[in-house]
Amino acid sequence: MGLGGFGEIHAEPPGRAEGGPAGKAARAFETASQATPQRPEAGSSVAPRLTSLGAPCVRALGTTIAPRRRAVFRQTLLVRVAGLSFSYPDASAPSLSDVSLRIEVGEVVAVLGPSGSGKSTLLRALAGLVPHFHGGRFEGRVEIDGRDTRRTHPAELAGRVASLFQDPEDQVVFGRVANEVAFGLENVGTPPERIWPRVHAALSEAGIGHLVERRTETLSAGELQRVCLASVLALEPALLLLDEPTSQLDPAGAKTLLDLAVELESAVVVSEQRPAMPLERCDRVLFLESGRILLDAPREDALKWLAANRPGYLPAEAASLTEREADGEELCRLEDVTYAYLDEPVLRGVSLTIRRGEVVALTGPNGIGKTTLAKIAAGLLTPEHGTVERRGRAGYLSQDPGRYLVADRAEDEVALGVGGNLDLARGTLGAVGLSGFERRHPRDLSSGERERLALASVLATDPEILILDEPTRGVDPPRKAELAELIRREAPYRATLVVTHDLVFASEVADRGVVLSTREPAHV
Amino acid sequence: MSPVPAAALLASLAVLALAAERPWVVAAIAVGLLAACLQAPRTRRFVYLAGTLVSSLSVFVISPFVSTEGSHVLWEGPRVPVLGLLDVTSEELATGGTQALRFAAVGLAFAAYVLLLDLDRLLHAAGFARRSVLAVGLATRLVPTLERDAAGLVEALRGRGVEVNGVRGRARLLSPLVAGSLERSLNLAEAMEARGFGRPGRTQAPSPAWSRLDRVVLATAVLVVLGAIWA
Numbered sequence: 210m211g212l213g214g215f216g217e218i219h220a221e222p223p224g225r226a227e228g229g230p231a232g233k234a235a236r237a238f239e240t241a242s243q244a245t246p247q248r249p250e251a252g253s254s255v256a257p258r259l260t261s262l263g264a265p266c267v268r269a270l271g272t273t274i275a276p277r278r279r280a281v282f283r284q285t286l287l288v289r290v291a292g293l294s295f296s297y298p299d300a301s302a303p304s305l306s307d308v309s310l311r312i313e314v315g316e317v318v319a320v321l322g323p324s325g326s327g328k329s330t331l332l333r334a335l336a337g338l339v340p341h342f343h344g345g346r347f348e349g350r351v352e353i354d355g356r357d358t359r360r361t362h363p364a365e366l367a368g369r370v371a372s373l374f375q376d377p378e379d380q381v382v383f384g385r386v387a388n389e390v391a392f393g394l395e396n397v398g399t400p401p402e403r404i405w406p407r408v409h410a411a412l413s414e415a416g417i418g419h420l421v422e423r424r425t426e427t428l429s430a431g432e433l434q435r436v437c438l439a440s441v442l443a444l445e446p447a448l449l450l451l452d453e454p455t456s457q458l459d460p461a462g463a464k465t466l467l468d469l470a471v472e473l474e475s476a477v478v479v480s481e482q483r484p485a486m487p488l489e490r491c492d493r494v495l496f497l498e499s500g501r502i503l504l505d506a507p508r509e510d511a512l513k514w515l516a517a518n519r520p521g522y523l524p525a526e527a528a529s530l531t532e533r534e535a536d537g538e539e540l541c542r543l544e545d546v547t548y549a550y551l552d553e554p555v556l557r558g559v560s561l562t563i564r565r566g567e568v569v570a571l572t573g574p575n576g577i578g579k580t581t582l583a584k585i586a587a588g589l590l591t592p593e594h595g596t597v598e599r600r601g602r603a604g605y606l607s608q609d610p611g612r613y614l615v616a617d618r619a620e621d622e623v624a625l626g627v628g629g630n631l632d633l634a635r636g637t638l639g640a641v642g643l644s645g646f647e648r649r650h651p652r653d654l655s656s657g658e659r660e661r662l663a664l665a666s667v668l669a670t671d672p673e674i675l676i677l678d679e680p681t682r683g684v685d686p687p688r689k690a691e692l693a694e695l696i697r698r699e700a701p702y703r704a705t706l707v708v709t710h711d712l713v714f715a716s717e718v719a720d721r722g723v724v725l726s727t728r729e730p731a732h733v
Numbered sequence: 734m735s736p737v738p739a740a741a742l743l744a745s746l747a748v749l750a751l752a753a754e755r756p757w758v759v760a761a762i763a764v765g766l767l768a769a770c771l772q773a774p775r776t777r778r779f780v781y782l783a784g785t786l787v788s789s790l791s792v793f794v795i796s797p798f799v800s801t802e803g804s805h806v807l808w809e810g811p812r813v814p815v816l817g818l819l820d821v822t823s824e825e826l827a828t829g830g831t832q833a834l835r836f837a838a839v840g841l842a843f844a845a846y847v848l849l850l851d852l853d854r855l856l857h858a859a860g861f862a863r864r865s866v867l868a869v870g871l872a873t874r875l876v877p878t879l880e881r882d883a884a885g886l887v888e889a890l891r892g893r894g895v896e897v898n899g900v901r902g903r904a905r906l907l908s909p910l911v912a913g914s915l916e917r918s919l920n921l922a923e924a925m926e927a928r929g930f931g932r933p934g935r936t937q938a939p940s941p942a943w944s945r946l947d948r949v950v951l952a953t954a955v956l957v958v959l960g961a962i963w964a
Contacts, residue, residue: 336927338923338926338927341926342922342923342926362932363926363927364926364929364930364931364932365929365932367926367927367928367929367932368929370927371927371928372924372927374920374923374924376920378917379917379920379921379924380920380921380924382867382871382921382924382925383853383856384851384852384853385851385853385854388853388854388938391938392928392930393928393929394936394938395935395936395937395938396928396929396930396931396932396935397929397932397935398932398934398935398936399936400936401936401937401938401939402939404936404938404939405938405939408938426877440928444928584888587892589888589891589892602894603892604892604893604894605888605889605891605892605893606892607885607888607889607892609885609889611885611913611916612885612886612888612889613889614909614912614913615886615890615905615906615909625890625893625895626890626893626894626895652912652916663889666893667892667893669893670893670894672894676892
């Protein structure tokens with residue numbers, strides 16, 4: 210497996226160690242005798258970070274980001290929202306309160322705000338799905354192209370308005386890519402002879418023309434999200450609504466997707482928890498908190514406001530990770546590991562060592578095998594060739610927080626892995642910022658809250674080897690900073706592997722970075 | 734081959750397997766369908782083939798105990814309330830074997846339909862009752878999705894040190910699996926509505942014309958059904 214240039218990478222050339230791989234690994238584990246750091250008692254001072262990363266490790270770019278190069282929008286009103294307040298059925302508090310805004314044709318608007326601030330609800334209101342699909346209490350007025358959404362069914366807005374949601378797997382209807390893209394065109398009554406040409410054009414535009422005959426279940430999450438993007442591009446909408454569309458994409462894929470979106474003639478409203486890319490491409494920024502618009506300003510003014518009031522949302526660049534010679538005992542060693550799904554090789558001859566006290570960030574493009582490597586390290590997959598040695602138990606956080614929704618209450622969910630110890634479960638929920646959520650049903654949580662619940666479920670088990678697969682998906686910037694701090698605080702007691710597309714988060718949390726960039730053998 | 738004649742052929746084979754009286758005919762249909770199913774990828778076909786095998790064996794095992802026919806007793810057991818005297822005759826075994834083969838043939842026809850046919854094209858070809866056909870198509874796709882979700886839940890539990898063992902352990906996953914599919918179906922319904930599903934005036938992308946083979950296969954399917962009914 211080849212390595213790309215992400216910070217300074219700990220690359221161990223093949224043959225550098227003495228003897229064969231297996232013997233080397235065995236010796237390493239036999240002789241490991243590093244003292245195990247003791248966990249501080251509750252209430253004692255926080256253990257010092259072992260990292261040597263300079264502070265600040267993330268540099269806020271502030272107002273220095275380059276402006277987007279898109280043609281200036283035409284000043285024709287497309288969206289008018291006046292005094293919109295909305296509460297979901299049985300909700301104790303409104304999701305949107307007295308929201309008013311206007312969007313011009315061709316304008317690109319970035320919607321920022323913490324988890325649960327009403328970003329997704331606002332996008333759904335613009336699509337007419339709120340209130341038609343969800344029900345609830347709706348006050349005020351939303352007009353798209355002069356049509357009142359209370360009197361216009363979402364299906365009637367389709368075509369003029371197109372939505373791309375966070376999870377592509379929940380949007381796909383058909384088994385074949387071509388049919389999936391054609392679905393929307395058929396629904397809006399596109400003349401039959403124009404459907405297939407538009408399908409092929411949209412797929413080419415999204416850079417996935419070669420996938421036209423593929424079955425959707427065989428695609429990676431990144432490929433599937435591009436298929437969903439092609440489905441909305443094919444409609445040539447006047448208003449494109451993007452609800453965290455890049456949460457599963459690597460940086461290159463995310464950039465491509467957003468570039469494609471903003472190059473359309475459509476007005477684009479994009480909600481994101483990785484704000485850097487939308488902020489580079491938008492004309493205007495909305496900042497929501499508790500269902501209210503705190504900021505509605507052109508980009509330059511918004512950047513100044515963010516710098517003064519919400520610096521965590523400012524675009525930041527990933528710092529280079531300094532290579533730190535880890536001196537803890539080896540807790541996990543993968544040697545010349547090879548793995549294939551059916552006949553499709555994913556990993557070939559990969560070696561990786563993680564030591565107690567270090568946090569390793571594993572990055573790389575979609576579909577390169579990061580999750581496979583993480584699962585092998587966690588003991589959830591057995592490699593076809595090579596050796597895996599672990600000292601201690603491994604805990605694995607799946608990248609799908611929907612897999613941590615087994616129990617009926619959040620505290621019971623966390624307690625599942627710790628023999629029903631509710632005190633420990635509650636304490637861990639508090640550590641991830643979910644105090645007060647103990648008795649909530651896990652399915653009632655937002656996507657960011659679900660992600661933190663999943664993390665708590667794994668952290669509570671106190672594993673020697675902690676493997677986190679995309680732990681920041683759907684998590685807002687302030688929570689990401691807290692998560693990074695939590696991982697750093699816990700790092701001395703275990704070996705930690707973080708699989709992530711979020712390079713800024715990686716540089717905040719990790720001691721060293723590993724990039725899987727090709728399917729060639731690599732020792733890292 | 735277009736999916737409509739292929740689906741018609743599979744349906745006609747299932748009808749023939751149910752109607753045929755000679756065991757060798759039923760066995761031949763089952764073997765042919767098994768050979769077809771083996772063309773599917775190993776990981777996808779396993780669930781369907783294993784399900785068909787277990788169900789058919791169950792029919793074979795249970796059938797002799799609930800039927801009373803034949804005079805060549807091979808085993809005689811105790812008298813059980815309601816069921817009466819438990820015994821197994823050679824005739825009951827033969828009947829049970831044939832019923833199991835029938836069950837296997839129908840199961841394999843369904844497996845071939847799911848594994849080998851392009852359900853999208855089948856749906857596309859449905860000029861009428863499109864909503865119902867779409868519902869059937871989505872329901873059919875639910876099986877592999879549930880399978881994947883179940884594997885994901887087990888994996889996530891193992892990732893926090895909880896092993897899922899036995900029927901009781903797996904039964905605990907039933908409720909989250911059902912809740913997960915309901916949530917997924919709501920999300921899908923929302924996405925479909927946002928893409929204009931249900932709007933009047935929909936059109937349909939052109940389908941490729943049927944080949945001579947398609948027509949021959951459809952005619953064969955019709956003849957098979959007529960033959961099964963007539964014979």
